[in-house]
Amino acid sequence: MSIKPKMLQRGDTVGIVTLGSPVDPAIINASIAFLQGMGLQVVLGKYVYAQNGFLGGTALQRAEDLMSMFTNTQVKMILPVRGGVGVESILPFLDYQLIAQNPKIVSGYSDITILLNVLYQFCDLTSFHSLLLIDFRPQTPAYNFEQFFTVTSSITAPRPILNPPGVPLTGRVQGNVSGPLVGGNLTSLIGTLGTPYEISTAGKILLIEETHEPINTVYRYIDHMRIAGKFEDCAGIIMGECTNCPNAYGKSYNDLINEFIVPLGKPLMTNLASGHGFYKAAIPIGTRVNLNTIDNTITLLEAAVT
Numbered sequence: 275m276s277i278k279p280k281m282l283q284r285g286d287t288v289g290i291v292t293l294g295s296p297v298d299p300a301i302i303n304a305s306i307a308f309l310q311g312m313g314l315q316v317v318l319g320k321y322v323y324a325q326n327g328f329l330g331g332t333a334l335q336r337a338e339d340l341m342s343m344f345t346n347t348q349v350k351m352i353l354p355v356r357g358g359v360g361v362e363s364i365l366p367f368l369d370y371q372l373i374a375q376n377p378k379i380v381s382g383y384s385d386i387t388i389l390l391n392v393l394y395q396f397c398d399l400t401s402f403h404s405l406l407l408i409d410f411r412p413q414t415p416a417y418n419f420e421q422f423f424t425v426t427s428s429i430t431a432p433r434p435i436l437n438p439p440g441v442p443l444t445g446r447v448q449g450n451v452s453g454p455l456v457g458g459n460l461t462s463l464i465g466t467l468g469t470p471y472e473i474s475t476a477g478k479i480l481l482i483e484e485t486h487e488p489i490n491t492v493y494r495y496i497d498h499m500r501i502a503g504k505f506e507d508c509a510g511i512i513m514g515e516c517t518n519c520p521n522a523y524g525k526s527y528n529d530l531i532n533e534f535i536v537p538l539g540k541p542l543m544t545n546l547a548s549g550h551g552f553y554k555a556a557i558p559i560g561t562r563v564n565l566n567t568i569d570n571t572i573t574l575l576e577a578a579v580t
Contacts, residue, residue, distance in 0.1 A: 276400045276454070276560040279350075279377040281579040282426045284313040286350040289343035289378075290407055291319040292330035294385045295358020299323050301408060302355055308410045309353075317349060329360045336360070337367035344376045351426070355407040357384025357459070365389075365471050370396040379426050379579065382406045383549040384485075387458030392471050394456065394560035400578050402426065403458050403481070403549065404556040417547075421556035429577040435546075435563070438553045442545065445567030446531065449541025452564045452575065453509040455557060457481035459549060464495050467502050475508040479565050481557060483514030485550035490522040493530055500538075510541040510565040512572065514548030541567045 288309060290302070302323065306316050319339030324331030331339075343352045365388070374397040380390065381402040390401040405414075405422045417438045424433075437443055456478045457463060463482070466472045482499075484492055499505060513535060516527040525533075531544055543565060547553035558578035565572055 275576065276394060276398045277374060277377050278400050278578060278580040279379045281429065282351055282379055285315065287315040287317055287348045289317050289319065289346060289349040289352045290322055291336070291339045291343060291352060291354055292322050292324065293336050293340060293354045293364060293389065294330065294360040295328055295356060296325040296330035297355045297408060305407045305410045308412070309407070317346065319343065322355065328358070333363040334367055337364040340364065341369060341372070344373050344378055349378060351379035351381065353407050354382045354386050357382060357386045357406065359385055361385040361388045362465055362471065365392055373397045374399060381422070381426070384459050385462050387462040388466060388471065390458060390559045391456055391473050395474055398560070400558050400560040402556060402578070403559055404554060409554070415553060418554045421554065425556040425558060425578050427579070429579060431574055431577040433574045435555050435557065435572040435574060437545070437547050437555065441547055441553065443543055443570045443572065444545045445542065445570050446536050446544050447540060447542035448568050449510060450564070450566045450568060451479070451510045451541050452562060453477050453479050454560050455479045455481060455563045456559055458483065458559070460484040460492065460495050461487065464498055467498065473504065475504045477507070477509050479510045479512060479563055480504065480508040481512045481514060481548065483516070483549035484519060485517040486519065488520050488522040489525050489527060489530055492516060492519060492527065493534065496530065496534055505538050505540065508540060511535060511538070512546050512565065513542065513544045514546045515551040517550040541565055543567050543570070543572060546572070
């Protein structure tokens with residue numbers, strides 16, 4: 275059983291950090307105001323507004339900000355402003371023993387996927403494939419906030435991970451398996467292969483989602499994962515959305531699933547609202563789930579917070 279961070283409550287303090295690409299300060303400030311309007315306090319990292327081309331500050335600066343939030347006893351949750359690129363570059367500068375001794379809620383998706391899975395593999399810490407700071411805005415659907423606060427502020431278990439109404443989960447290969455849930459953004463997962471931070475999928479339920487990549491590129495990444503053995507040793511597969519992924523050579527994302535994922539023979543669920551999609555389920559990385567593609571259910575078997 276992984277280490278669970280303490281649950282988030284009204285009035286708690288959220289640490290804001292930029293771990294990958296920068297964001298316009300006006301957007302950061304608007305999202306901070308929205309977060310405060312929800313009854314949460316905010317503390318900012320020193321380099322939140324830093325901009326170094328396509329990176330938000332140097333790797334050392336971004337790592338320093340993240341570690342400062344883990345050591346700040348007032349901070350209950352760490353919320354990156356966005357993903358983008360560059361998260362992998364901070365990993366060598368993190369103190370994983372210190373992180374494990376100071377568990378906090380960490381939420382995000384996109385390139386933050388890398389950090390979420392490393393926190394589980396190196397620290398045995400549950401993290402959350404869920405909202406970023408930029409998602410705290412009026413345009414975000416209520417479903418996303420309901421998902422986020424249910425998983426970070428409730429110890430109810432077992433509990434289903436539900437898609438929004440009218441968006442069905444669809445089992446493609448029948449099976450009923452359980453295991454820790456890992457994964458997230460496909461491009462980010464590919465970036466870890468062959469490094470000390472390579473994602474471990476053995477006995478795990480593997481989640482994949484993607485955005486803004488043509489289908490032939492998505493195929494390339496999926497085949498890379500296959501050759502690396504990540505589908506062979508996993509217990510089951512959840513294919514999330516491929517948001518704004520244009521068809522290529524007459525092939526769609528659905529074709530890719532049918533032609534290359536279904537033949538793998540692993541229990542397979544598709545159509546989970548996740549990551550870069552308009553609707554975002556809150557998915558605890560490192561938490562045990564049951565994947566039942568016969569009944570089309572994904573169930574958290576344990577609370578993700580304490």
